[in-house]
Amino acid sequence: xxxxxxxxxQQDPLPSWNDGAAKQAIIRLxxxxxxxxxxxxxxxxxxxxxFDQDGTIWAEHPLYSQALFALDRIATMAPQHPEWxxxxxxxxxxxxxxxxxxxxxEKDWLEIVTVTHxxxxxxxxxTLVKDWLPRSSNPILKRPVTDLVYVPMLEVMSYxxxxxxxxxxxTGGGQEFVRPYANAVxxxxxxxxxxxxxxxxxxxxxxxxxxxxxxxMFFVDDGVGKAVGINMFIGKRPLIAFGNSDGDRQMLExxxxxxxxxxxLLVLHDDAVREFAYGPANGLPDTKVGAFSQSLMxxxxxxxxxxxxMKNDWARIFAEPK
Amino acid sequence: xxxxxxxxxQQDPLPSWNDGAAKQAIIRLxxxxxxxxxxxxxxxxxxxxxFDQDGTIWAEHPLYSQALFALDRIATMAPQHPEWxxxxxxxxxxxxxxxxxxxxxEKDWLEIVTVTHxxxxxxxxxTLVKDWLPRSSNPILKRPVTDLVYVPMLEVMSYxxxxxxxxxxxTGGGQEFVRPYANAVxxxxxxxxxxxxxxxxxxxxxxxxxxxxxxxMFFVDDGVGKAVGINMFIGKRPLIAFGNSDGDRQMLExxxxxxxxxxxLLVLHDDAVREFAYGPANGLPDTKVGAFSQSLMxxxxxxxxxxxxMKNDWARIFAEPK
Ligand SMILES: [Ca+2]
Ligand SMILES: [Ca+2]
Numbered sequence: 097x098x099x100x101x102x103x104x105x106q107q108d109p110l111p112s113w114n115d116g117a118a119k120q121a122i123i124r125l126x127x128x129x130x131x132x133x134x135x136x137x138x139x140x141x142x143x144x145x146x147f148d149q150d151g152t153i154w155a156e157h158p159l160y161s162q163a164l165f166a167l168d169r170i171a172t173m174a175p176q177h178p179e180w181x182x183x184x185x186x187x188x189x190x191x192x193x194x195x196x197x198x199x200x201x202e203k204d205w206l207e208i209v210t211v212t213h214x215x216x217x218x219x220x221x222x223t224l225v226k227d228w229l230p231r232s233s234n235p236i237l238k239r240p241v242t243d244l245v246y247v248p249m250l251e252v253m254s255y256x257x258x259x260x261x262x263x264x265x266x267t268g269g270g271q272e273f274v275r276p277y278a279n280a281v282x283x284x285x286x287x288x289x290x291x292x293x294x295x296x297x298x299x300x301x302x303x304x305x306x307x308x309x310x311x312x313m314f315f316v317d318d319g320v321g322k323a324v325g326i327n328m329f330i331g332k333r334p335l336i337a338f339g340n341s342d343g344d345r346q347m348l349e350x351x352x353x354x355x356x357x358x359x360x361l362l363v364l365h366d367d368a369v370r371e372f373a374y375g376p377a378n379g380l381p382d383t384k385v386g387a388f389s390q391s392l393m394x395x396x397x398x399x400x401x402x403x404x405x406m407k408n409d410w411a412r413i414f415a416e417p418k
Numbered sequence: 419x420x421x422x423x424x425x426x427x428q429q430d431p432l433p434s435w436n437d438g439a440a441k442q443a444i445i446r447l448x449x450x451x452x453x454x455x456x457x458x459x460x461x462x463x464x465x466x467x468x469f470d471q472d473g474t475i476w477a478e479h480p481l482y483s484q485a486l487f488a489l490d491r492i493a494t495m496a497p498q499h500p501e502w503x504x505x506x507x508x509x510x511x512x513x514x515x516x517x518x519x520x521x522x523x524e525k526d527w528l529e530i531v532t533v534t535h536x537x538x539x540x541x542x543x544x545t546l547v548k549d550w551l552p553r554s555s556n557p558i559l560k561r562p563v564t565d566l567v568y569v570p571m572l573e574v575m576s577y578x579x580x581x582x583x584x585x586x587x588x589t590g591g592g593q594e595f596v597r598p599y600a601n602a603v604x605x606x607x608x609x610x611x612x613x614x615x616x617x618x619x620x621x622x623x624x625x626x627x628x629x630x631x632x633x634x635m636f637f638v639d640d641g642v643g644k645a646v647g648i649n650m651f652i653g654k655r656p657l658i659a660f661g662n663s664d665g666d667r668q669m670l671e672x673x674x675x676x677x678x679x680x681x682x683l684l685v686l687h688d689d690a691v692r693e694f695a696y697g698p699a700n701g702l703p704d705t706k707v708g709a710f711s712q713s714l715m716x717x718x719x720x721x722x723x724x725x726x727x728m729k730n731d732w733a734r735i736f737a738e739p740k
Contacts (some may be wrong), residue, residue: 142609163711218649221473228587272653273648275653286461286653286654287651287652287653287654289653293650296646296649296650298642298645298646298668303676304644305668305671305672305675307645307649320620323537323627323629324620324629327540327618327629328593328615328618329609329651330608330609331594331597331608331609331611332591332608332609346620346627349627351629353626353627408514
């Protein structure tokens with residue numbers, strides 16, 4: 097598809113961003129930390145950037161992609177589980193009852209994720225994810241989930257990497273769900289995916305070791321877990337952090353509490369025409385998926401975090417279908 | 419100090435290694451995985467090397483360096499704990515009773531490590547480690563612990579990195595104990611240290627977040643934990659793994675179970691003259707610190723792992739004191 101930008105935009109590292117405070121803040125942070133005589137200069141080895149995934153670098157409505165994966169797995173596994181036909185929450189999933197699904201409790205989701213994400217080796221799980229991705233489909237946008245990546249954020253990642261930043265995903269989603277596609281979709285290698293994980297058991301099959309995924313969480317990389325995860329997996333404080341919901345609060349606090357130039361940014365979904373509109377911050381509709389509360393908006397103001405308006409800051413959101 | 423090698427050795431990537439099966443196996447693995455037309459060629463992004471720390475890349479006798487740190491901390495903390503004067507295991511530590519210390523149980527050590535490694539922020543802990551290192555002293559070799567690094571292994575790390583491998587430490591020791599010095603001592607950055615960790619709590623001090631170290635283990639990176647840790651922190655299977663004790667068994671199994679060329683190596687401490695001699699494999703003296711059992715030796719033979727004899731394979735062990 098032709099790029100809807102003038103030729104001069106080739107010099108622009110962020111062509112899908114409209115000029116404004118968000119774009120300027122990103123360029124200012126990169127310039128300050130990479131200019132050799134700047135007081136905020138940072139050695140390349142310490143240039144770390146962290147990105148939440150759902151709602152920050154790809155679409156998360158009406159349901160997280162990993163939830164769509166889990167629901168599709170329920171359908172696939174149903175023949176081996178005749179009891180699901182009359183047991184909730186499985187009954188509603190098999191009936192494709194999206195009204196009921198949208199009202200599932202945390203406990204319902206935990207049950208669905210547990211049964212669909214454990215009982216196989218890490219290698220087998222990866223194969224399930226890879227096989228599912230090309231036939232995945234966002235129920236509203238009707239495209240595979242890996243098509244629903246935000247082009248402006250891909251540009252930010254490329255811009256940061258061109259300036260010797262390493263880009264990490266720090267997601268509440270499953271680390272082993274994201275790893276199989278992150279390099280192809282975002283250019284982020286497996287070792288730079290920080291995410292939630294299950295307990296794994298070391299076992300032998302035909303004399304070779306396998307790691308079996310157990311029905312028990314090991315690490316929940318959300319909220320305070322994101323600060324803990326950044327410390328544990330990276331051990332360096334990021335210079336810049338991108339999030340979109342209350343689960344990113346501590347990640348941005350941890351990032352921006354560092355010395356020197358730091359930047360926290362939050363994506364606000366205020367574009368019902370091109371994507372979705374939800375908050376409840378700024379009077380936008382409330383949601384159970386990726387809520388951006390007014391309290392987070394207030395903290396963003398007091399801590400001088402930058403709010404990215406999808407409607408105003410992004411000249412485009414998704415790549416054209418191929 | 420002058421290098422005790424002929425000028426022609428400048429071409430040799432491993433000048434502190436005597437010619438032999440171990441040196442040849444390392445060079446063969448690197449050549450096979452980095453030669454473009456080799457069937458075992460591996461892209462640079464997937465060239466991962468993992469090293470156990472204690473007894474593999476630095477000395478661990480008579481006690482692990484982190485144990486020495488903990489004992490010194492007990493002495494420093496004693497004025498605030500008058501009750502330690504007549505409570506074991508602290509009493510023996512304060513009396514410098516090395517016979518009693520050598521007989522401490524796992525429970526004794528857990529108590530010592532817990533009290534000395536928790537109750538402070540991650541940043542405060544790092545300062546304690548950094549302040550201690552230059553005044554640390556191995557009780558037998560009488561040098562700071564960071565001097566007791568094995569030169570042949572530093573050469574292996576440099577050789578691997580020159581061939582676009584990334585070198586990781588995978589240690590049963592504390593991840594946050596190793597991070598403060600690993601870059602200076604081994605050239606390994608903080609994000610490439612996989613180790614054991616405590617639970618941390620996210621708290622605020624003067625409006626800024628801190629991670630407080632709690633008296634509770636979160637992850638034990640030893641034995642099966644090393645395979646789990648490699649999967650969780652790196653997510654790529656190493657091409658080459660170096661260990662020295664039974665705690666490295668699963669790390670070597672996991673590494674060498676991969677497709678293509680892989681190499682597992684175990685350092686055998688069989689040099690009582692220049693360092694220490696302990697097994698109990700091959701009839702060497704038994705030990706509570708870094709035991710290399712006969713069962714591990716048997717598995718090394720059956721899985722074709724390479725055993726490195728410190729006595730025969732290494733032309734030198736430590737760098738000369740500066
Ligand atoms: Ca999110
Ligand atoms: Ca060891």
